[in-house]
Amino acid sequence: MDVVIRKDLCPHETHFIKERQSKVQDALCRHAIHCPENIVPRVALLGSGGGQRAHTGFLGVMRQLGKEDLLDCMLYVARVSGSTWCMSSLYKDPQWTQNAEEAANEALLSMSEGEGVTFHDGVYWMKQRHEEGYFSLSDVWGVLTCRIKGVSLETRFLMDDKVENGAIPYPLYSAIEKHCFHKEQPPGCCSCLDRLINFKTPRTDFVFEFSPHEVGFLEPEAYVKTSLLKQDFVGGKVKSDQRRKPMDMVQLQGICGCAMGDFDIIIKYMKDTLWDWIHSIILDLESGAYSGKTDIVFILADLMKKYADTEHSLSELERLKCLLGVSYGEFSLSLKGLEQETWRNMIDQERKELVEAISDELIASIDKWGHDHSQFEGTAGDVWWVMRHVMPLFIGWRFGTVANFLYKFRDDAIPKDMIQKKQMHLIDAGLYLNSPYPSALRAARCIDLIISFDFSDGDPFETLKVASQYAVINHLPFPKVDPHLDSKCPKSCYVFEEGGKPTVIHIPLFNMDNCENEETLEMEKKEYTTVQWPYRDKTKIDHLADLAAKNVRMNREIILSEIEKIVQ
Known part of the structure; x- marks a missing residue:
């Protein structure tokens, strides 16, 4: 049987803990904290979601933790959403904690100066995934993530992260299963916290965890080897005729790093980013280098950018009609009904919405x-492939599609709705809980101290509150959280401790200590929103990383003090 149901950790993770504890013990000695090997405190470092803000902020945190010689005090590093982007880059070096400052600075520099993945390489990778089957928008988003980060495709396999000798903290990633998450969603609940508090029988069996050795659902406690994740299963056994590669870091980032508020925002952001990428290719091509149906894609990309230029866009719309032929009205009703005078009298927002409608209709038809259309080679062929195979995915919203390893698996611990479909759809866990507390609270890990760096938008204590409710539902120990915390003027550090439960250190990104006053705090939050075009300005990137690093600097002694308390 390839699927296992168990409460304990897999043998590889257990072996890692034994090796890592000696490293932690040595690190604590350097801070004058002495403890026997059998009571080495187990510390989990958590990074929340928040798009590129979380990616940049967590890099700043890692850089400063390295400077303060605190990274080797950590047993685990768990992350969700945007923080996943950060760790997928750092873990390419099996000794990255020894060079944390250099590794973080390299990743930060890539955002402003990195060449990033080329269009051809991105399409080539997507073609491979398409041939494997279960191709979805998460694969596209994984490629776009590498482009946003300014790096080439990170194609190493998740199972290849080198953690066997305990030299670096054990990496954990989080997702949720889309259909289980939305099943029985109570009406009128506007947040995850509402969902947990107001629903009589809330579900948490949709939380999915990735590690280098094992993946699976935390609540039903059903797992498979990481190398088998993408393979087809029946009745708990992997089918023998497999042709899919193991999950690589491009796919993992695409699944784990997509939460931007809601699905409509995600779709719009992804489409805009993809059209922008195609438009940038047009600028590199010689005028008239390609013609025919491929030119239709270039015209649409140009219209997406220049809809406000009335006469230019009118000219492009007429050219679009010509290329589509006399039957263009059958392909796009919006284009058929468009009159020149009507276009001239529209405001910019109306033009933009009409262009989007035309492009959606042409994609659908x-x-x-x-x-x-004959097949082109080179750049035009890549663009045409994206139009044929990627753009239609936005219509059906196929995201995070992987084989369901629980398909037809019979065990009383598994809800019936989790075994009925051959596929499952893994999406960003930040849509439920924007910090990876479920992984840190897994009973078998016996975590003593959770250090949570929160890069979330909105209420800086939302993740704490949802994590507390998650712990209640699953009968897990969690310290009491003050319900009257000042979310408008947060401090840089909060400590929650209660006998017999893990201590939680909560550190919001923007606070009254690193921003110094309420006005500056609000200004920083407006400058670094979750959904915006990728950060490219080096000054802006460095400033955010420095703010996050300052939180580590200011609270270094608190972190060490809490570790020492656990030892005592």
Whole structure:
């Protein structure tokens, strides 16, 4: 049987803990904290979601933790959403904690100066995934993530993260299963906290965890080897005729790092980013280098950028009609009904919405107007492939599709709705709990101290509150959280401790200590929003990383003091 149901950790993780504890013990000695090997405190470092803000902020945190010689005090590093981007880059070096400052600075510099993944390489990788099957928007988002980060495709396999000798903290990633998460969603609940508090029988069996050795659902406690995640299963056994590669870091980032508020925002952001990338390719091509149906894609990309230029966009719309032929009205009703005078009288927002409608209609009807198009090679061929195979995914919203290893698996511990479909859909856990507390609270890990760096938007204590409710539902120990915390003027550090429960250190990114006053705090939050075009300005990137690093500097002694309390 390839699927296992168990409460304990897999043998590889257990072996890692034994090796890592000696490293932690040595690190604590350097801070004058002495403890026998059998009571080495177990510390989990958590990074929340928050898009590129979380990516940049967590890099600043890692850089400063390295400077303060605190990284080797950590047993685990768990992350969700945007923090996943950060760790996927750092863990390419099996000794990264020894060079944390250099590794973090390199990743920060890539955002402003890195060449990033080329369009051809991105499409080539997506073609491979398409051939494997279960191709979805998460694969596209994984490629776009590498482009945002300014790095080439991170194609190493998750199972290849080198943690066997305990030299670096054990990496944990989080996702949720889309359909289980939305099942029985109570009406009128506007947040995850509402969902947990107001629903009579709230579910948490949708929380999914990735590690280098094992992946699976935390609540039903069902796991498989990481190398088998993408393979087809029946009745708990992997099918023998497999042709899919193990999950790589491009796919993992695509699944774990997509939460930007809600699905409509994600779709719009991804489409805008993809059209922007295609438009940048047009600028590199010689005028008239390609013609025919491929030019239709270039015109749409140009219209997305220049809809406000009335006469230029009108000219492009007329050219679009010509390329589509006399039957263009069958492919796009919005284009058919458009009059020049109407276009001239529109405001910019109306033009933008109409261009988006035209592009969506042409994508939906591409099999009609593009069926006879000959295959191009090179750049035009790549662009056309994206139009045929990627753009239609936005219509059906296929995201995070992987084989369901619980398909037809019979065990009383597994809810029936989790075994009925051949596929499951893994999405960003930040849509439920924007910090990886479930992994840190897994009973078998016996975590003593959780250090949570929170890069979330909105209420800086939302993750604490949801984590507390999650612990209640699953009968897990969690310290009491003050319900009257000042979310408007937060401090840089909060400590929650209670006998017999893990201590939690909560550190919000923007606070009254590193921002110094309420006005500056609000200004920083507006400058670094979750959904915006990628940060490219080095000054802006460095400033955010420095703010996050300052939180570590200011609270170094508190972190060490709490570790010492645990030892005592």
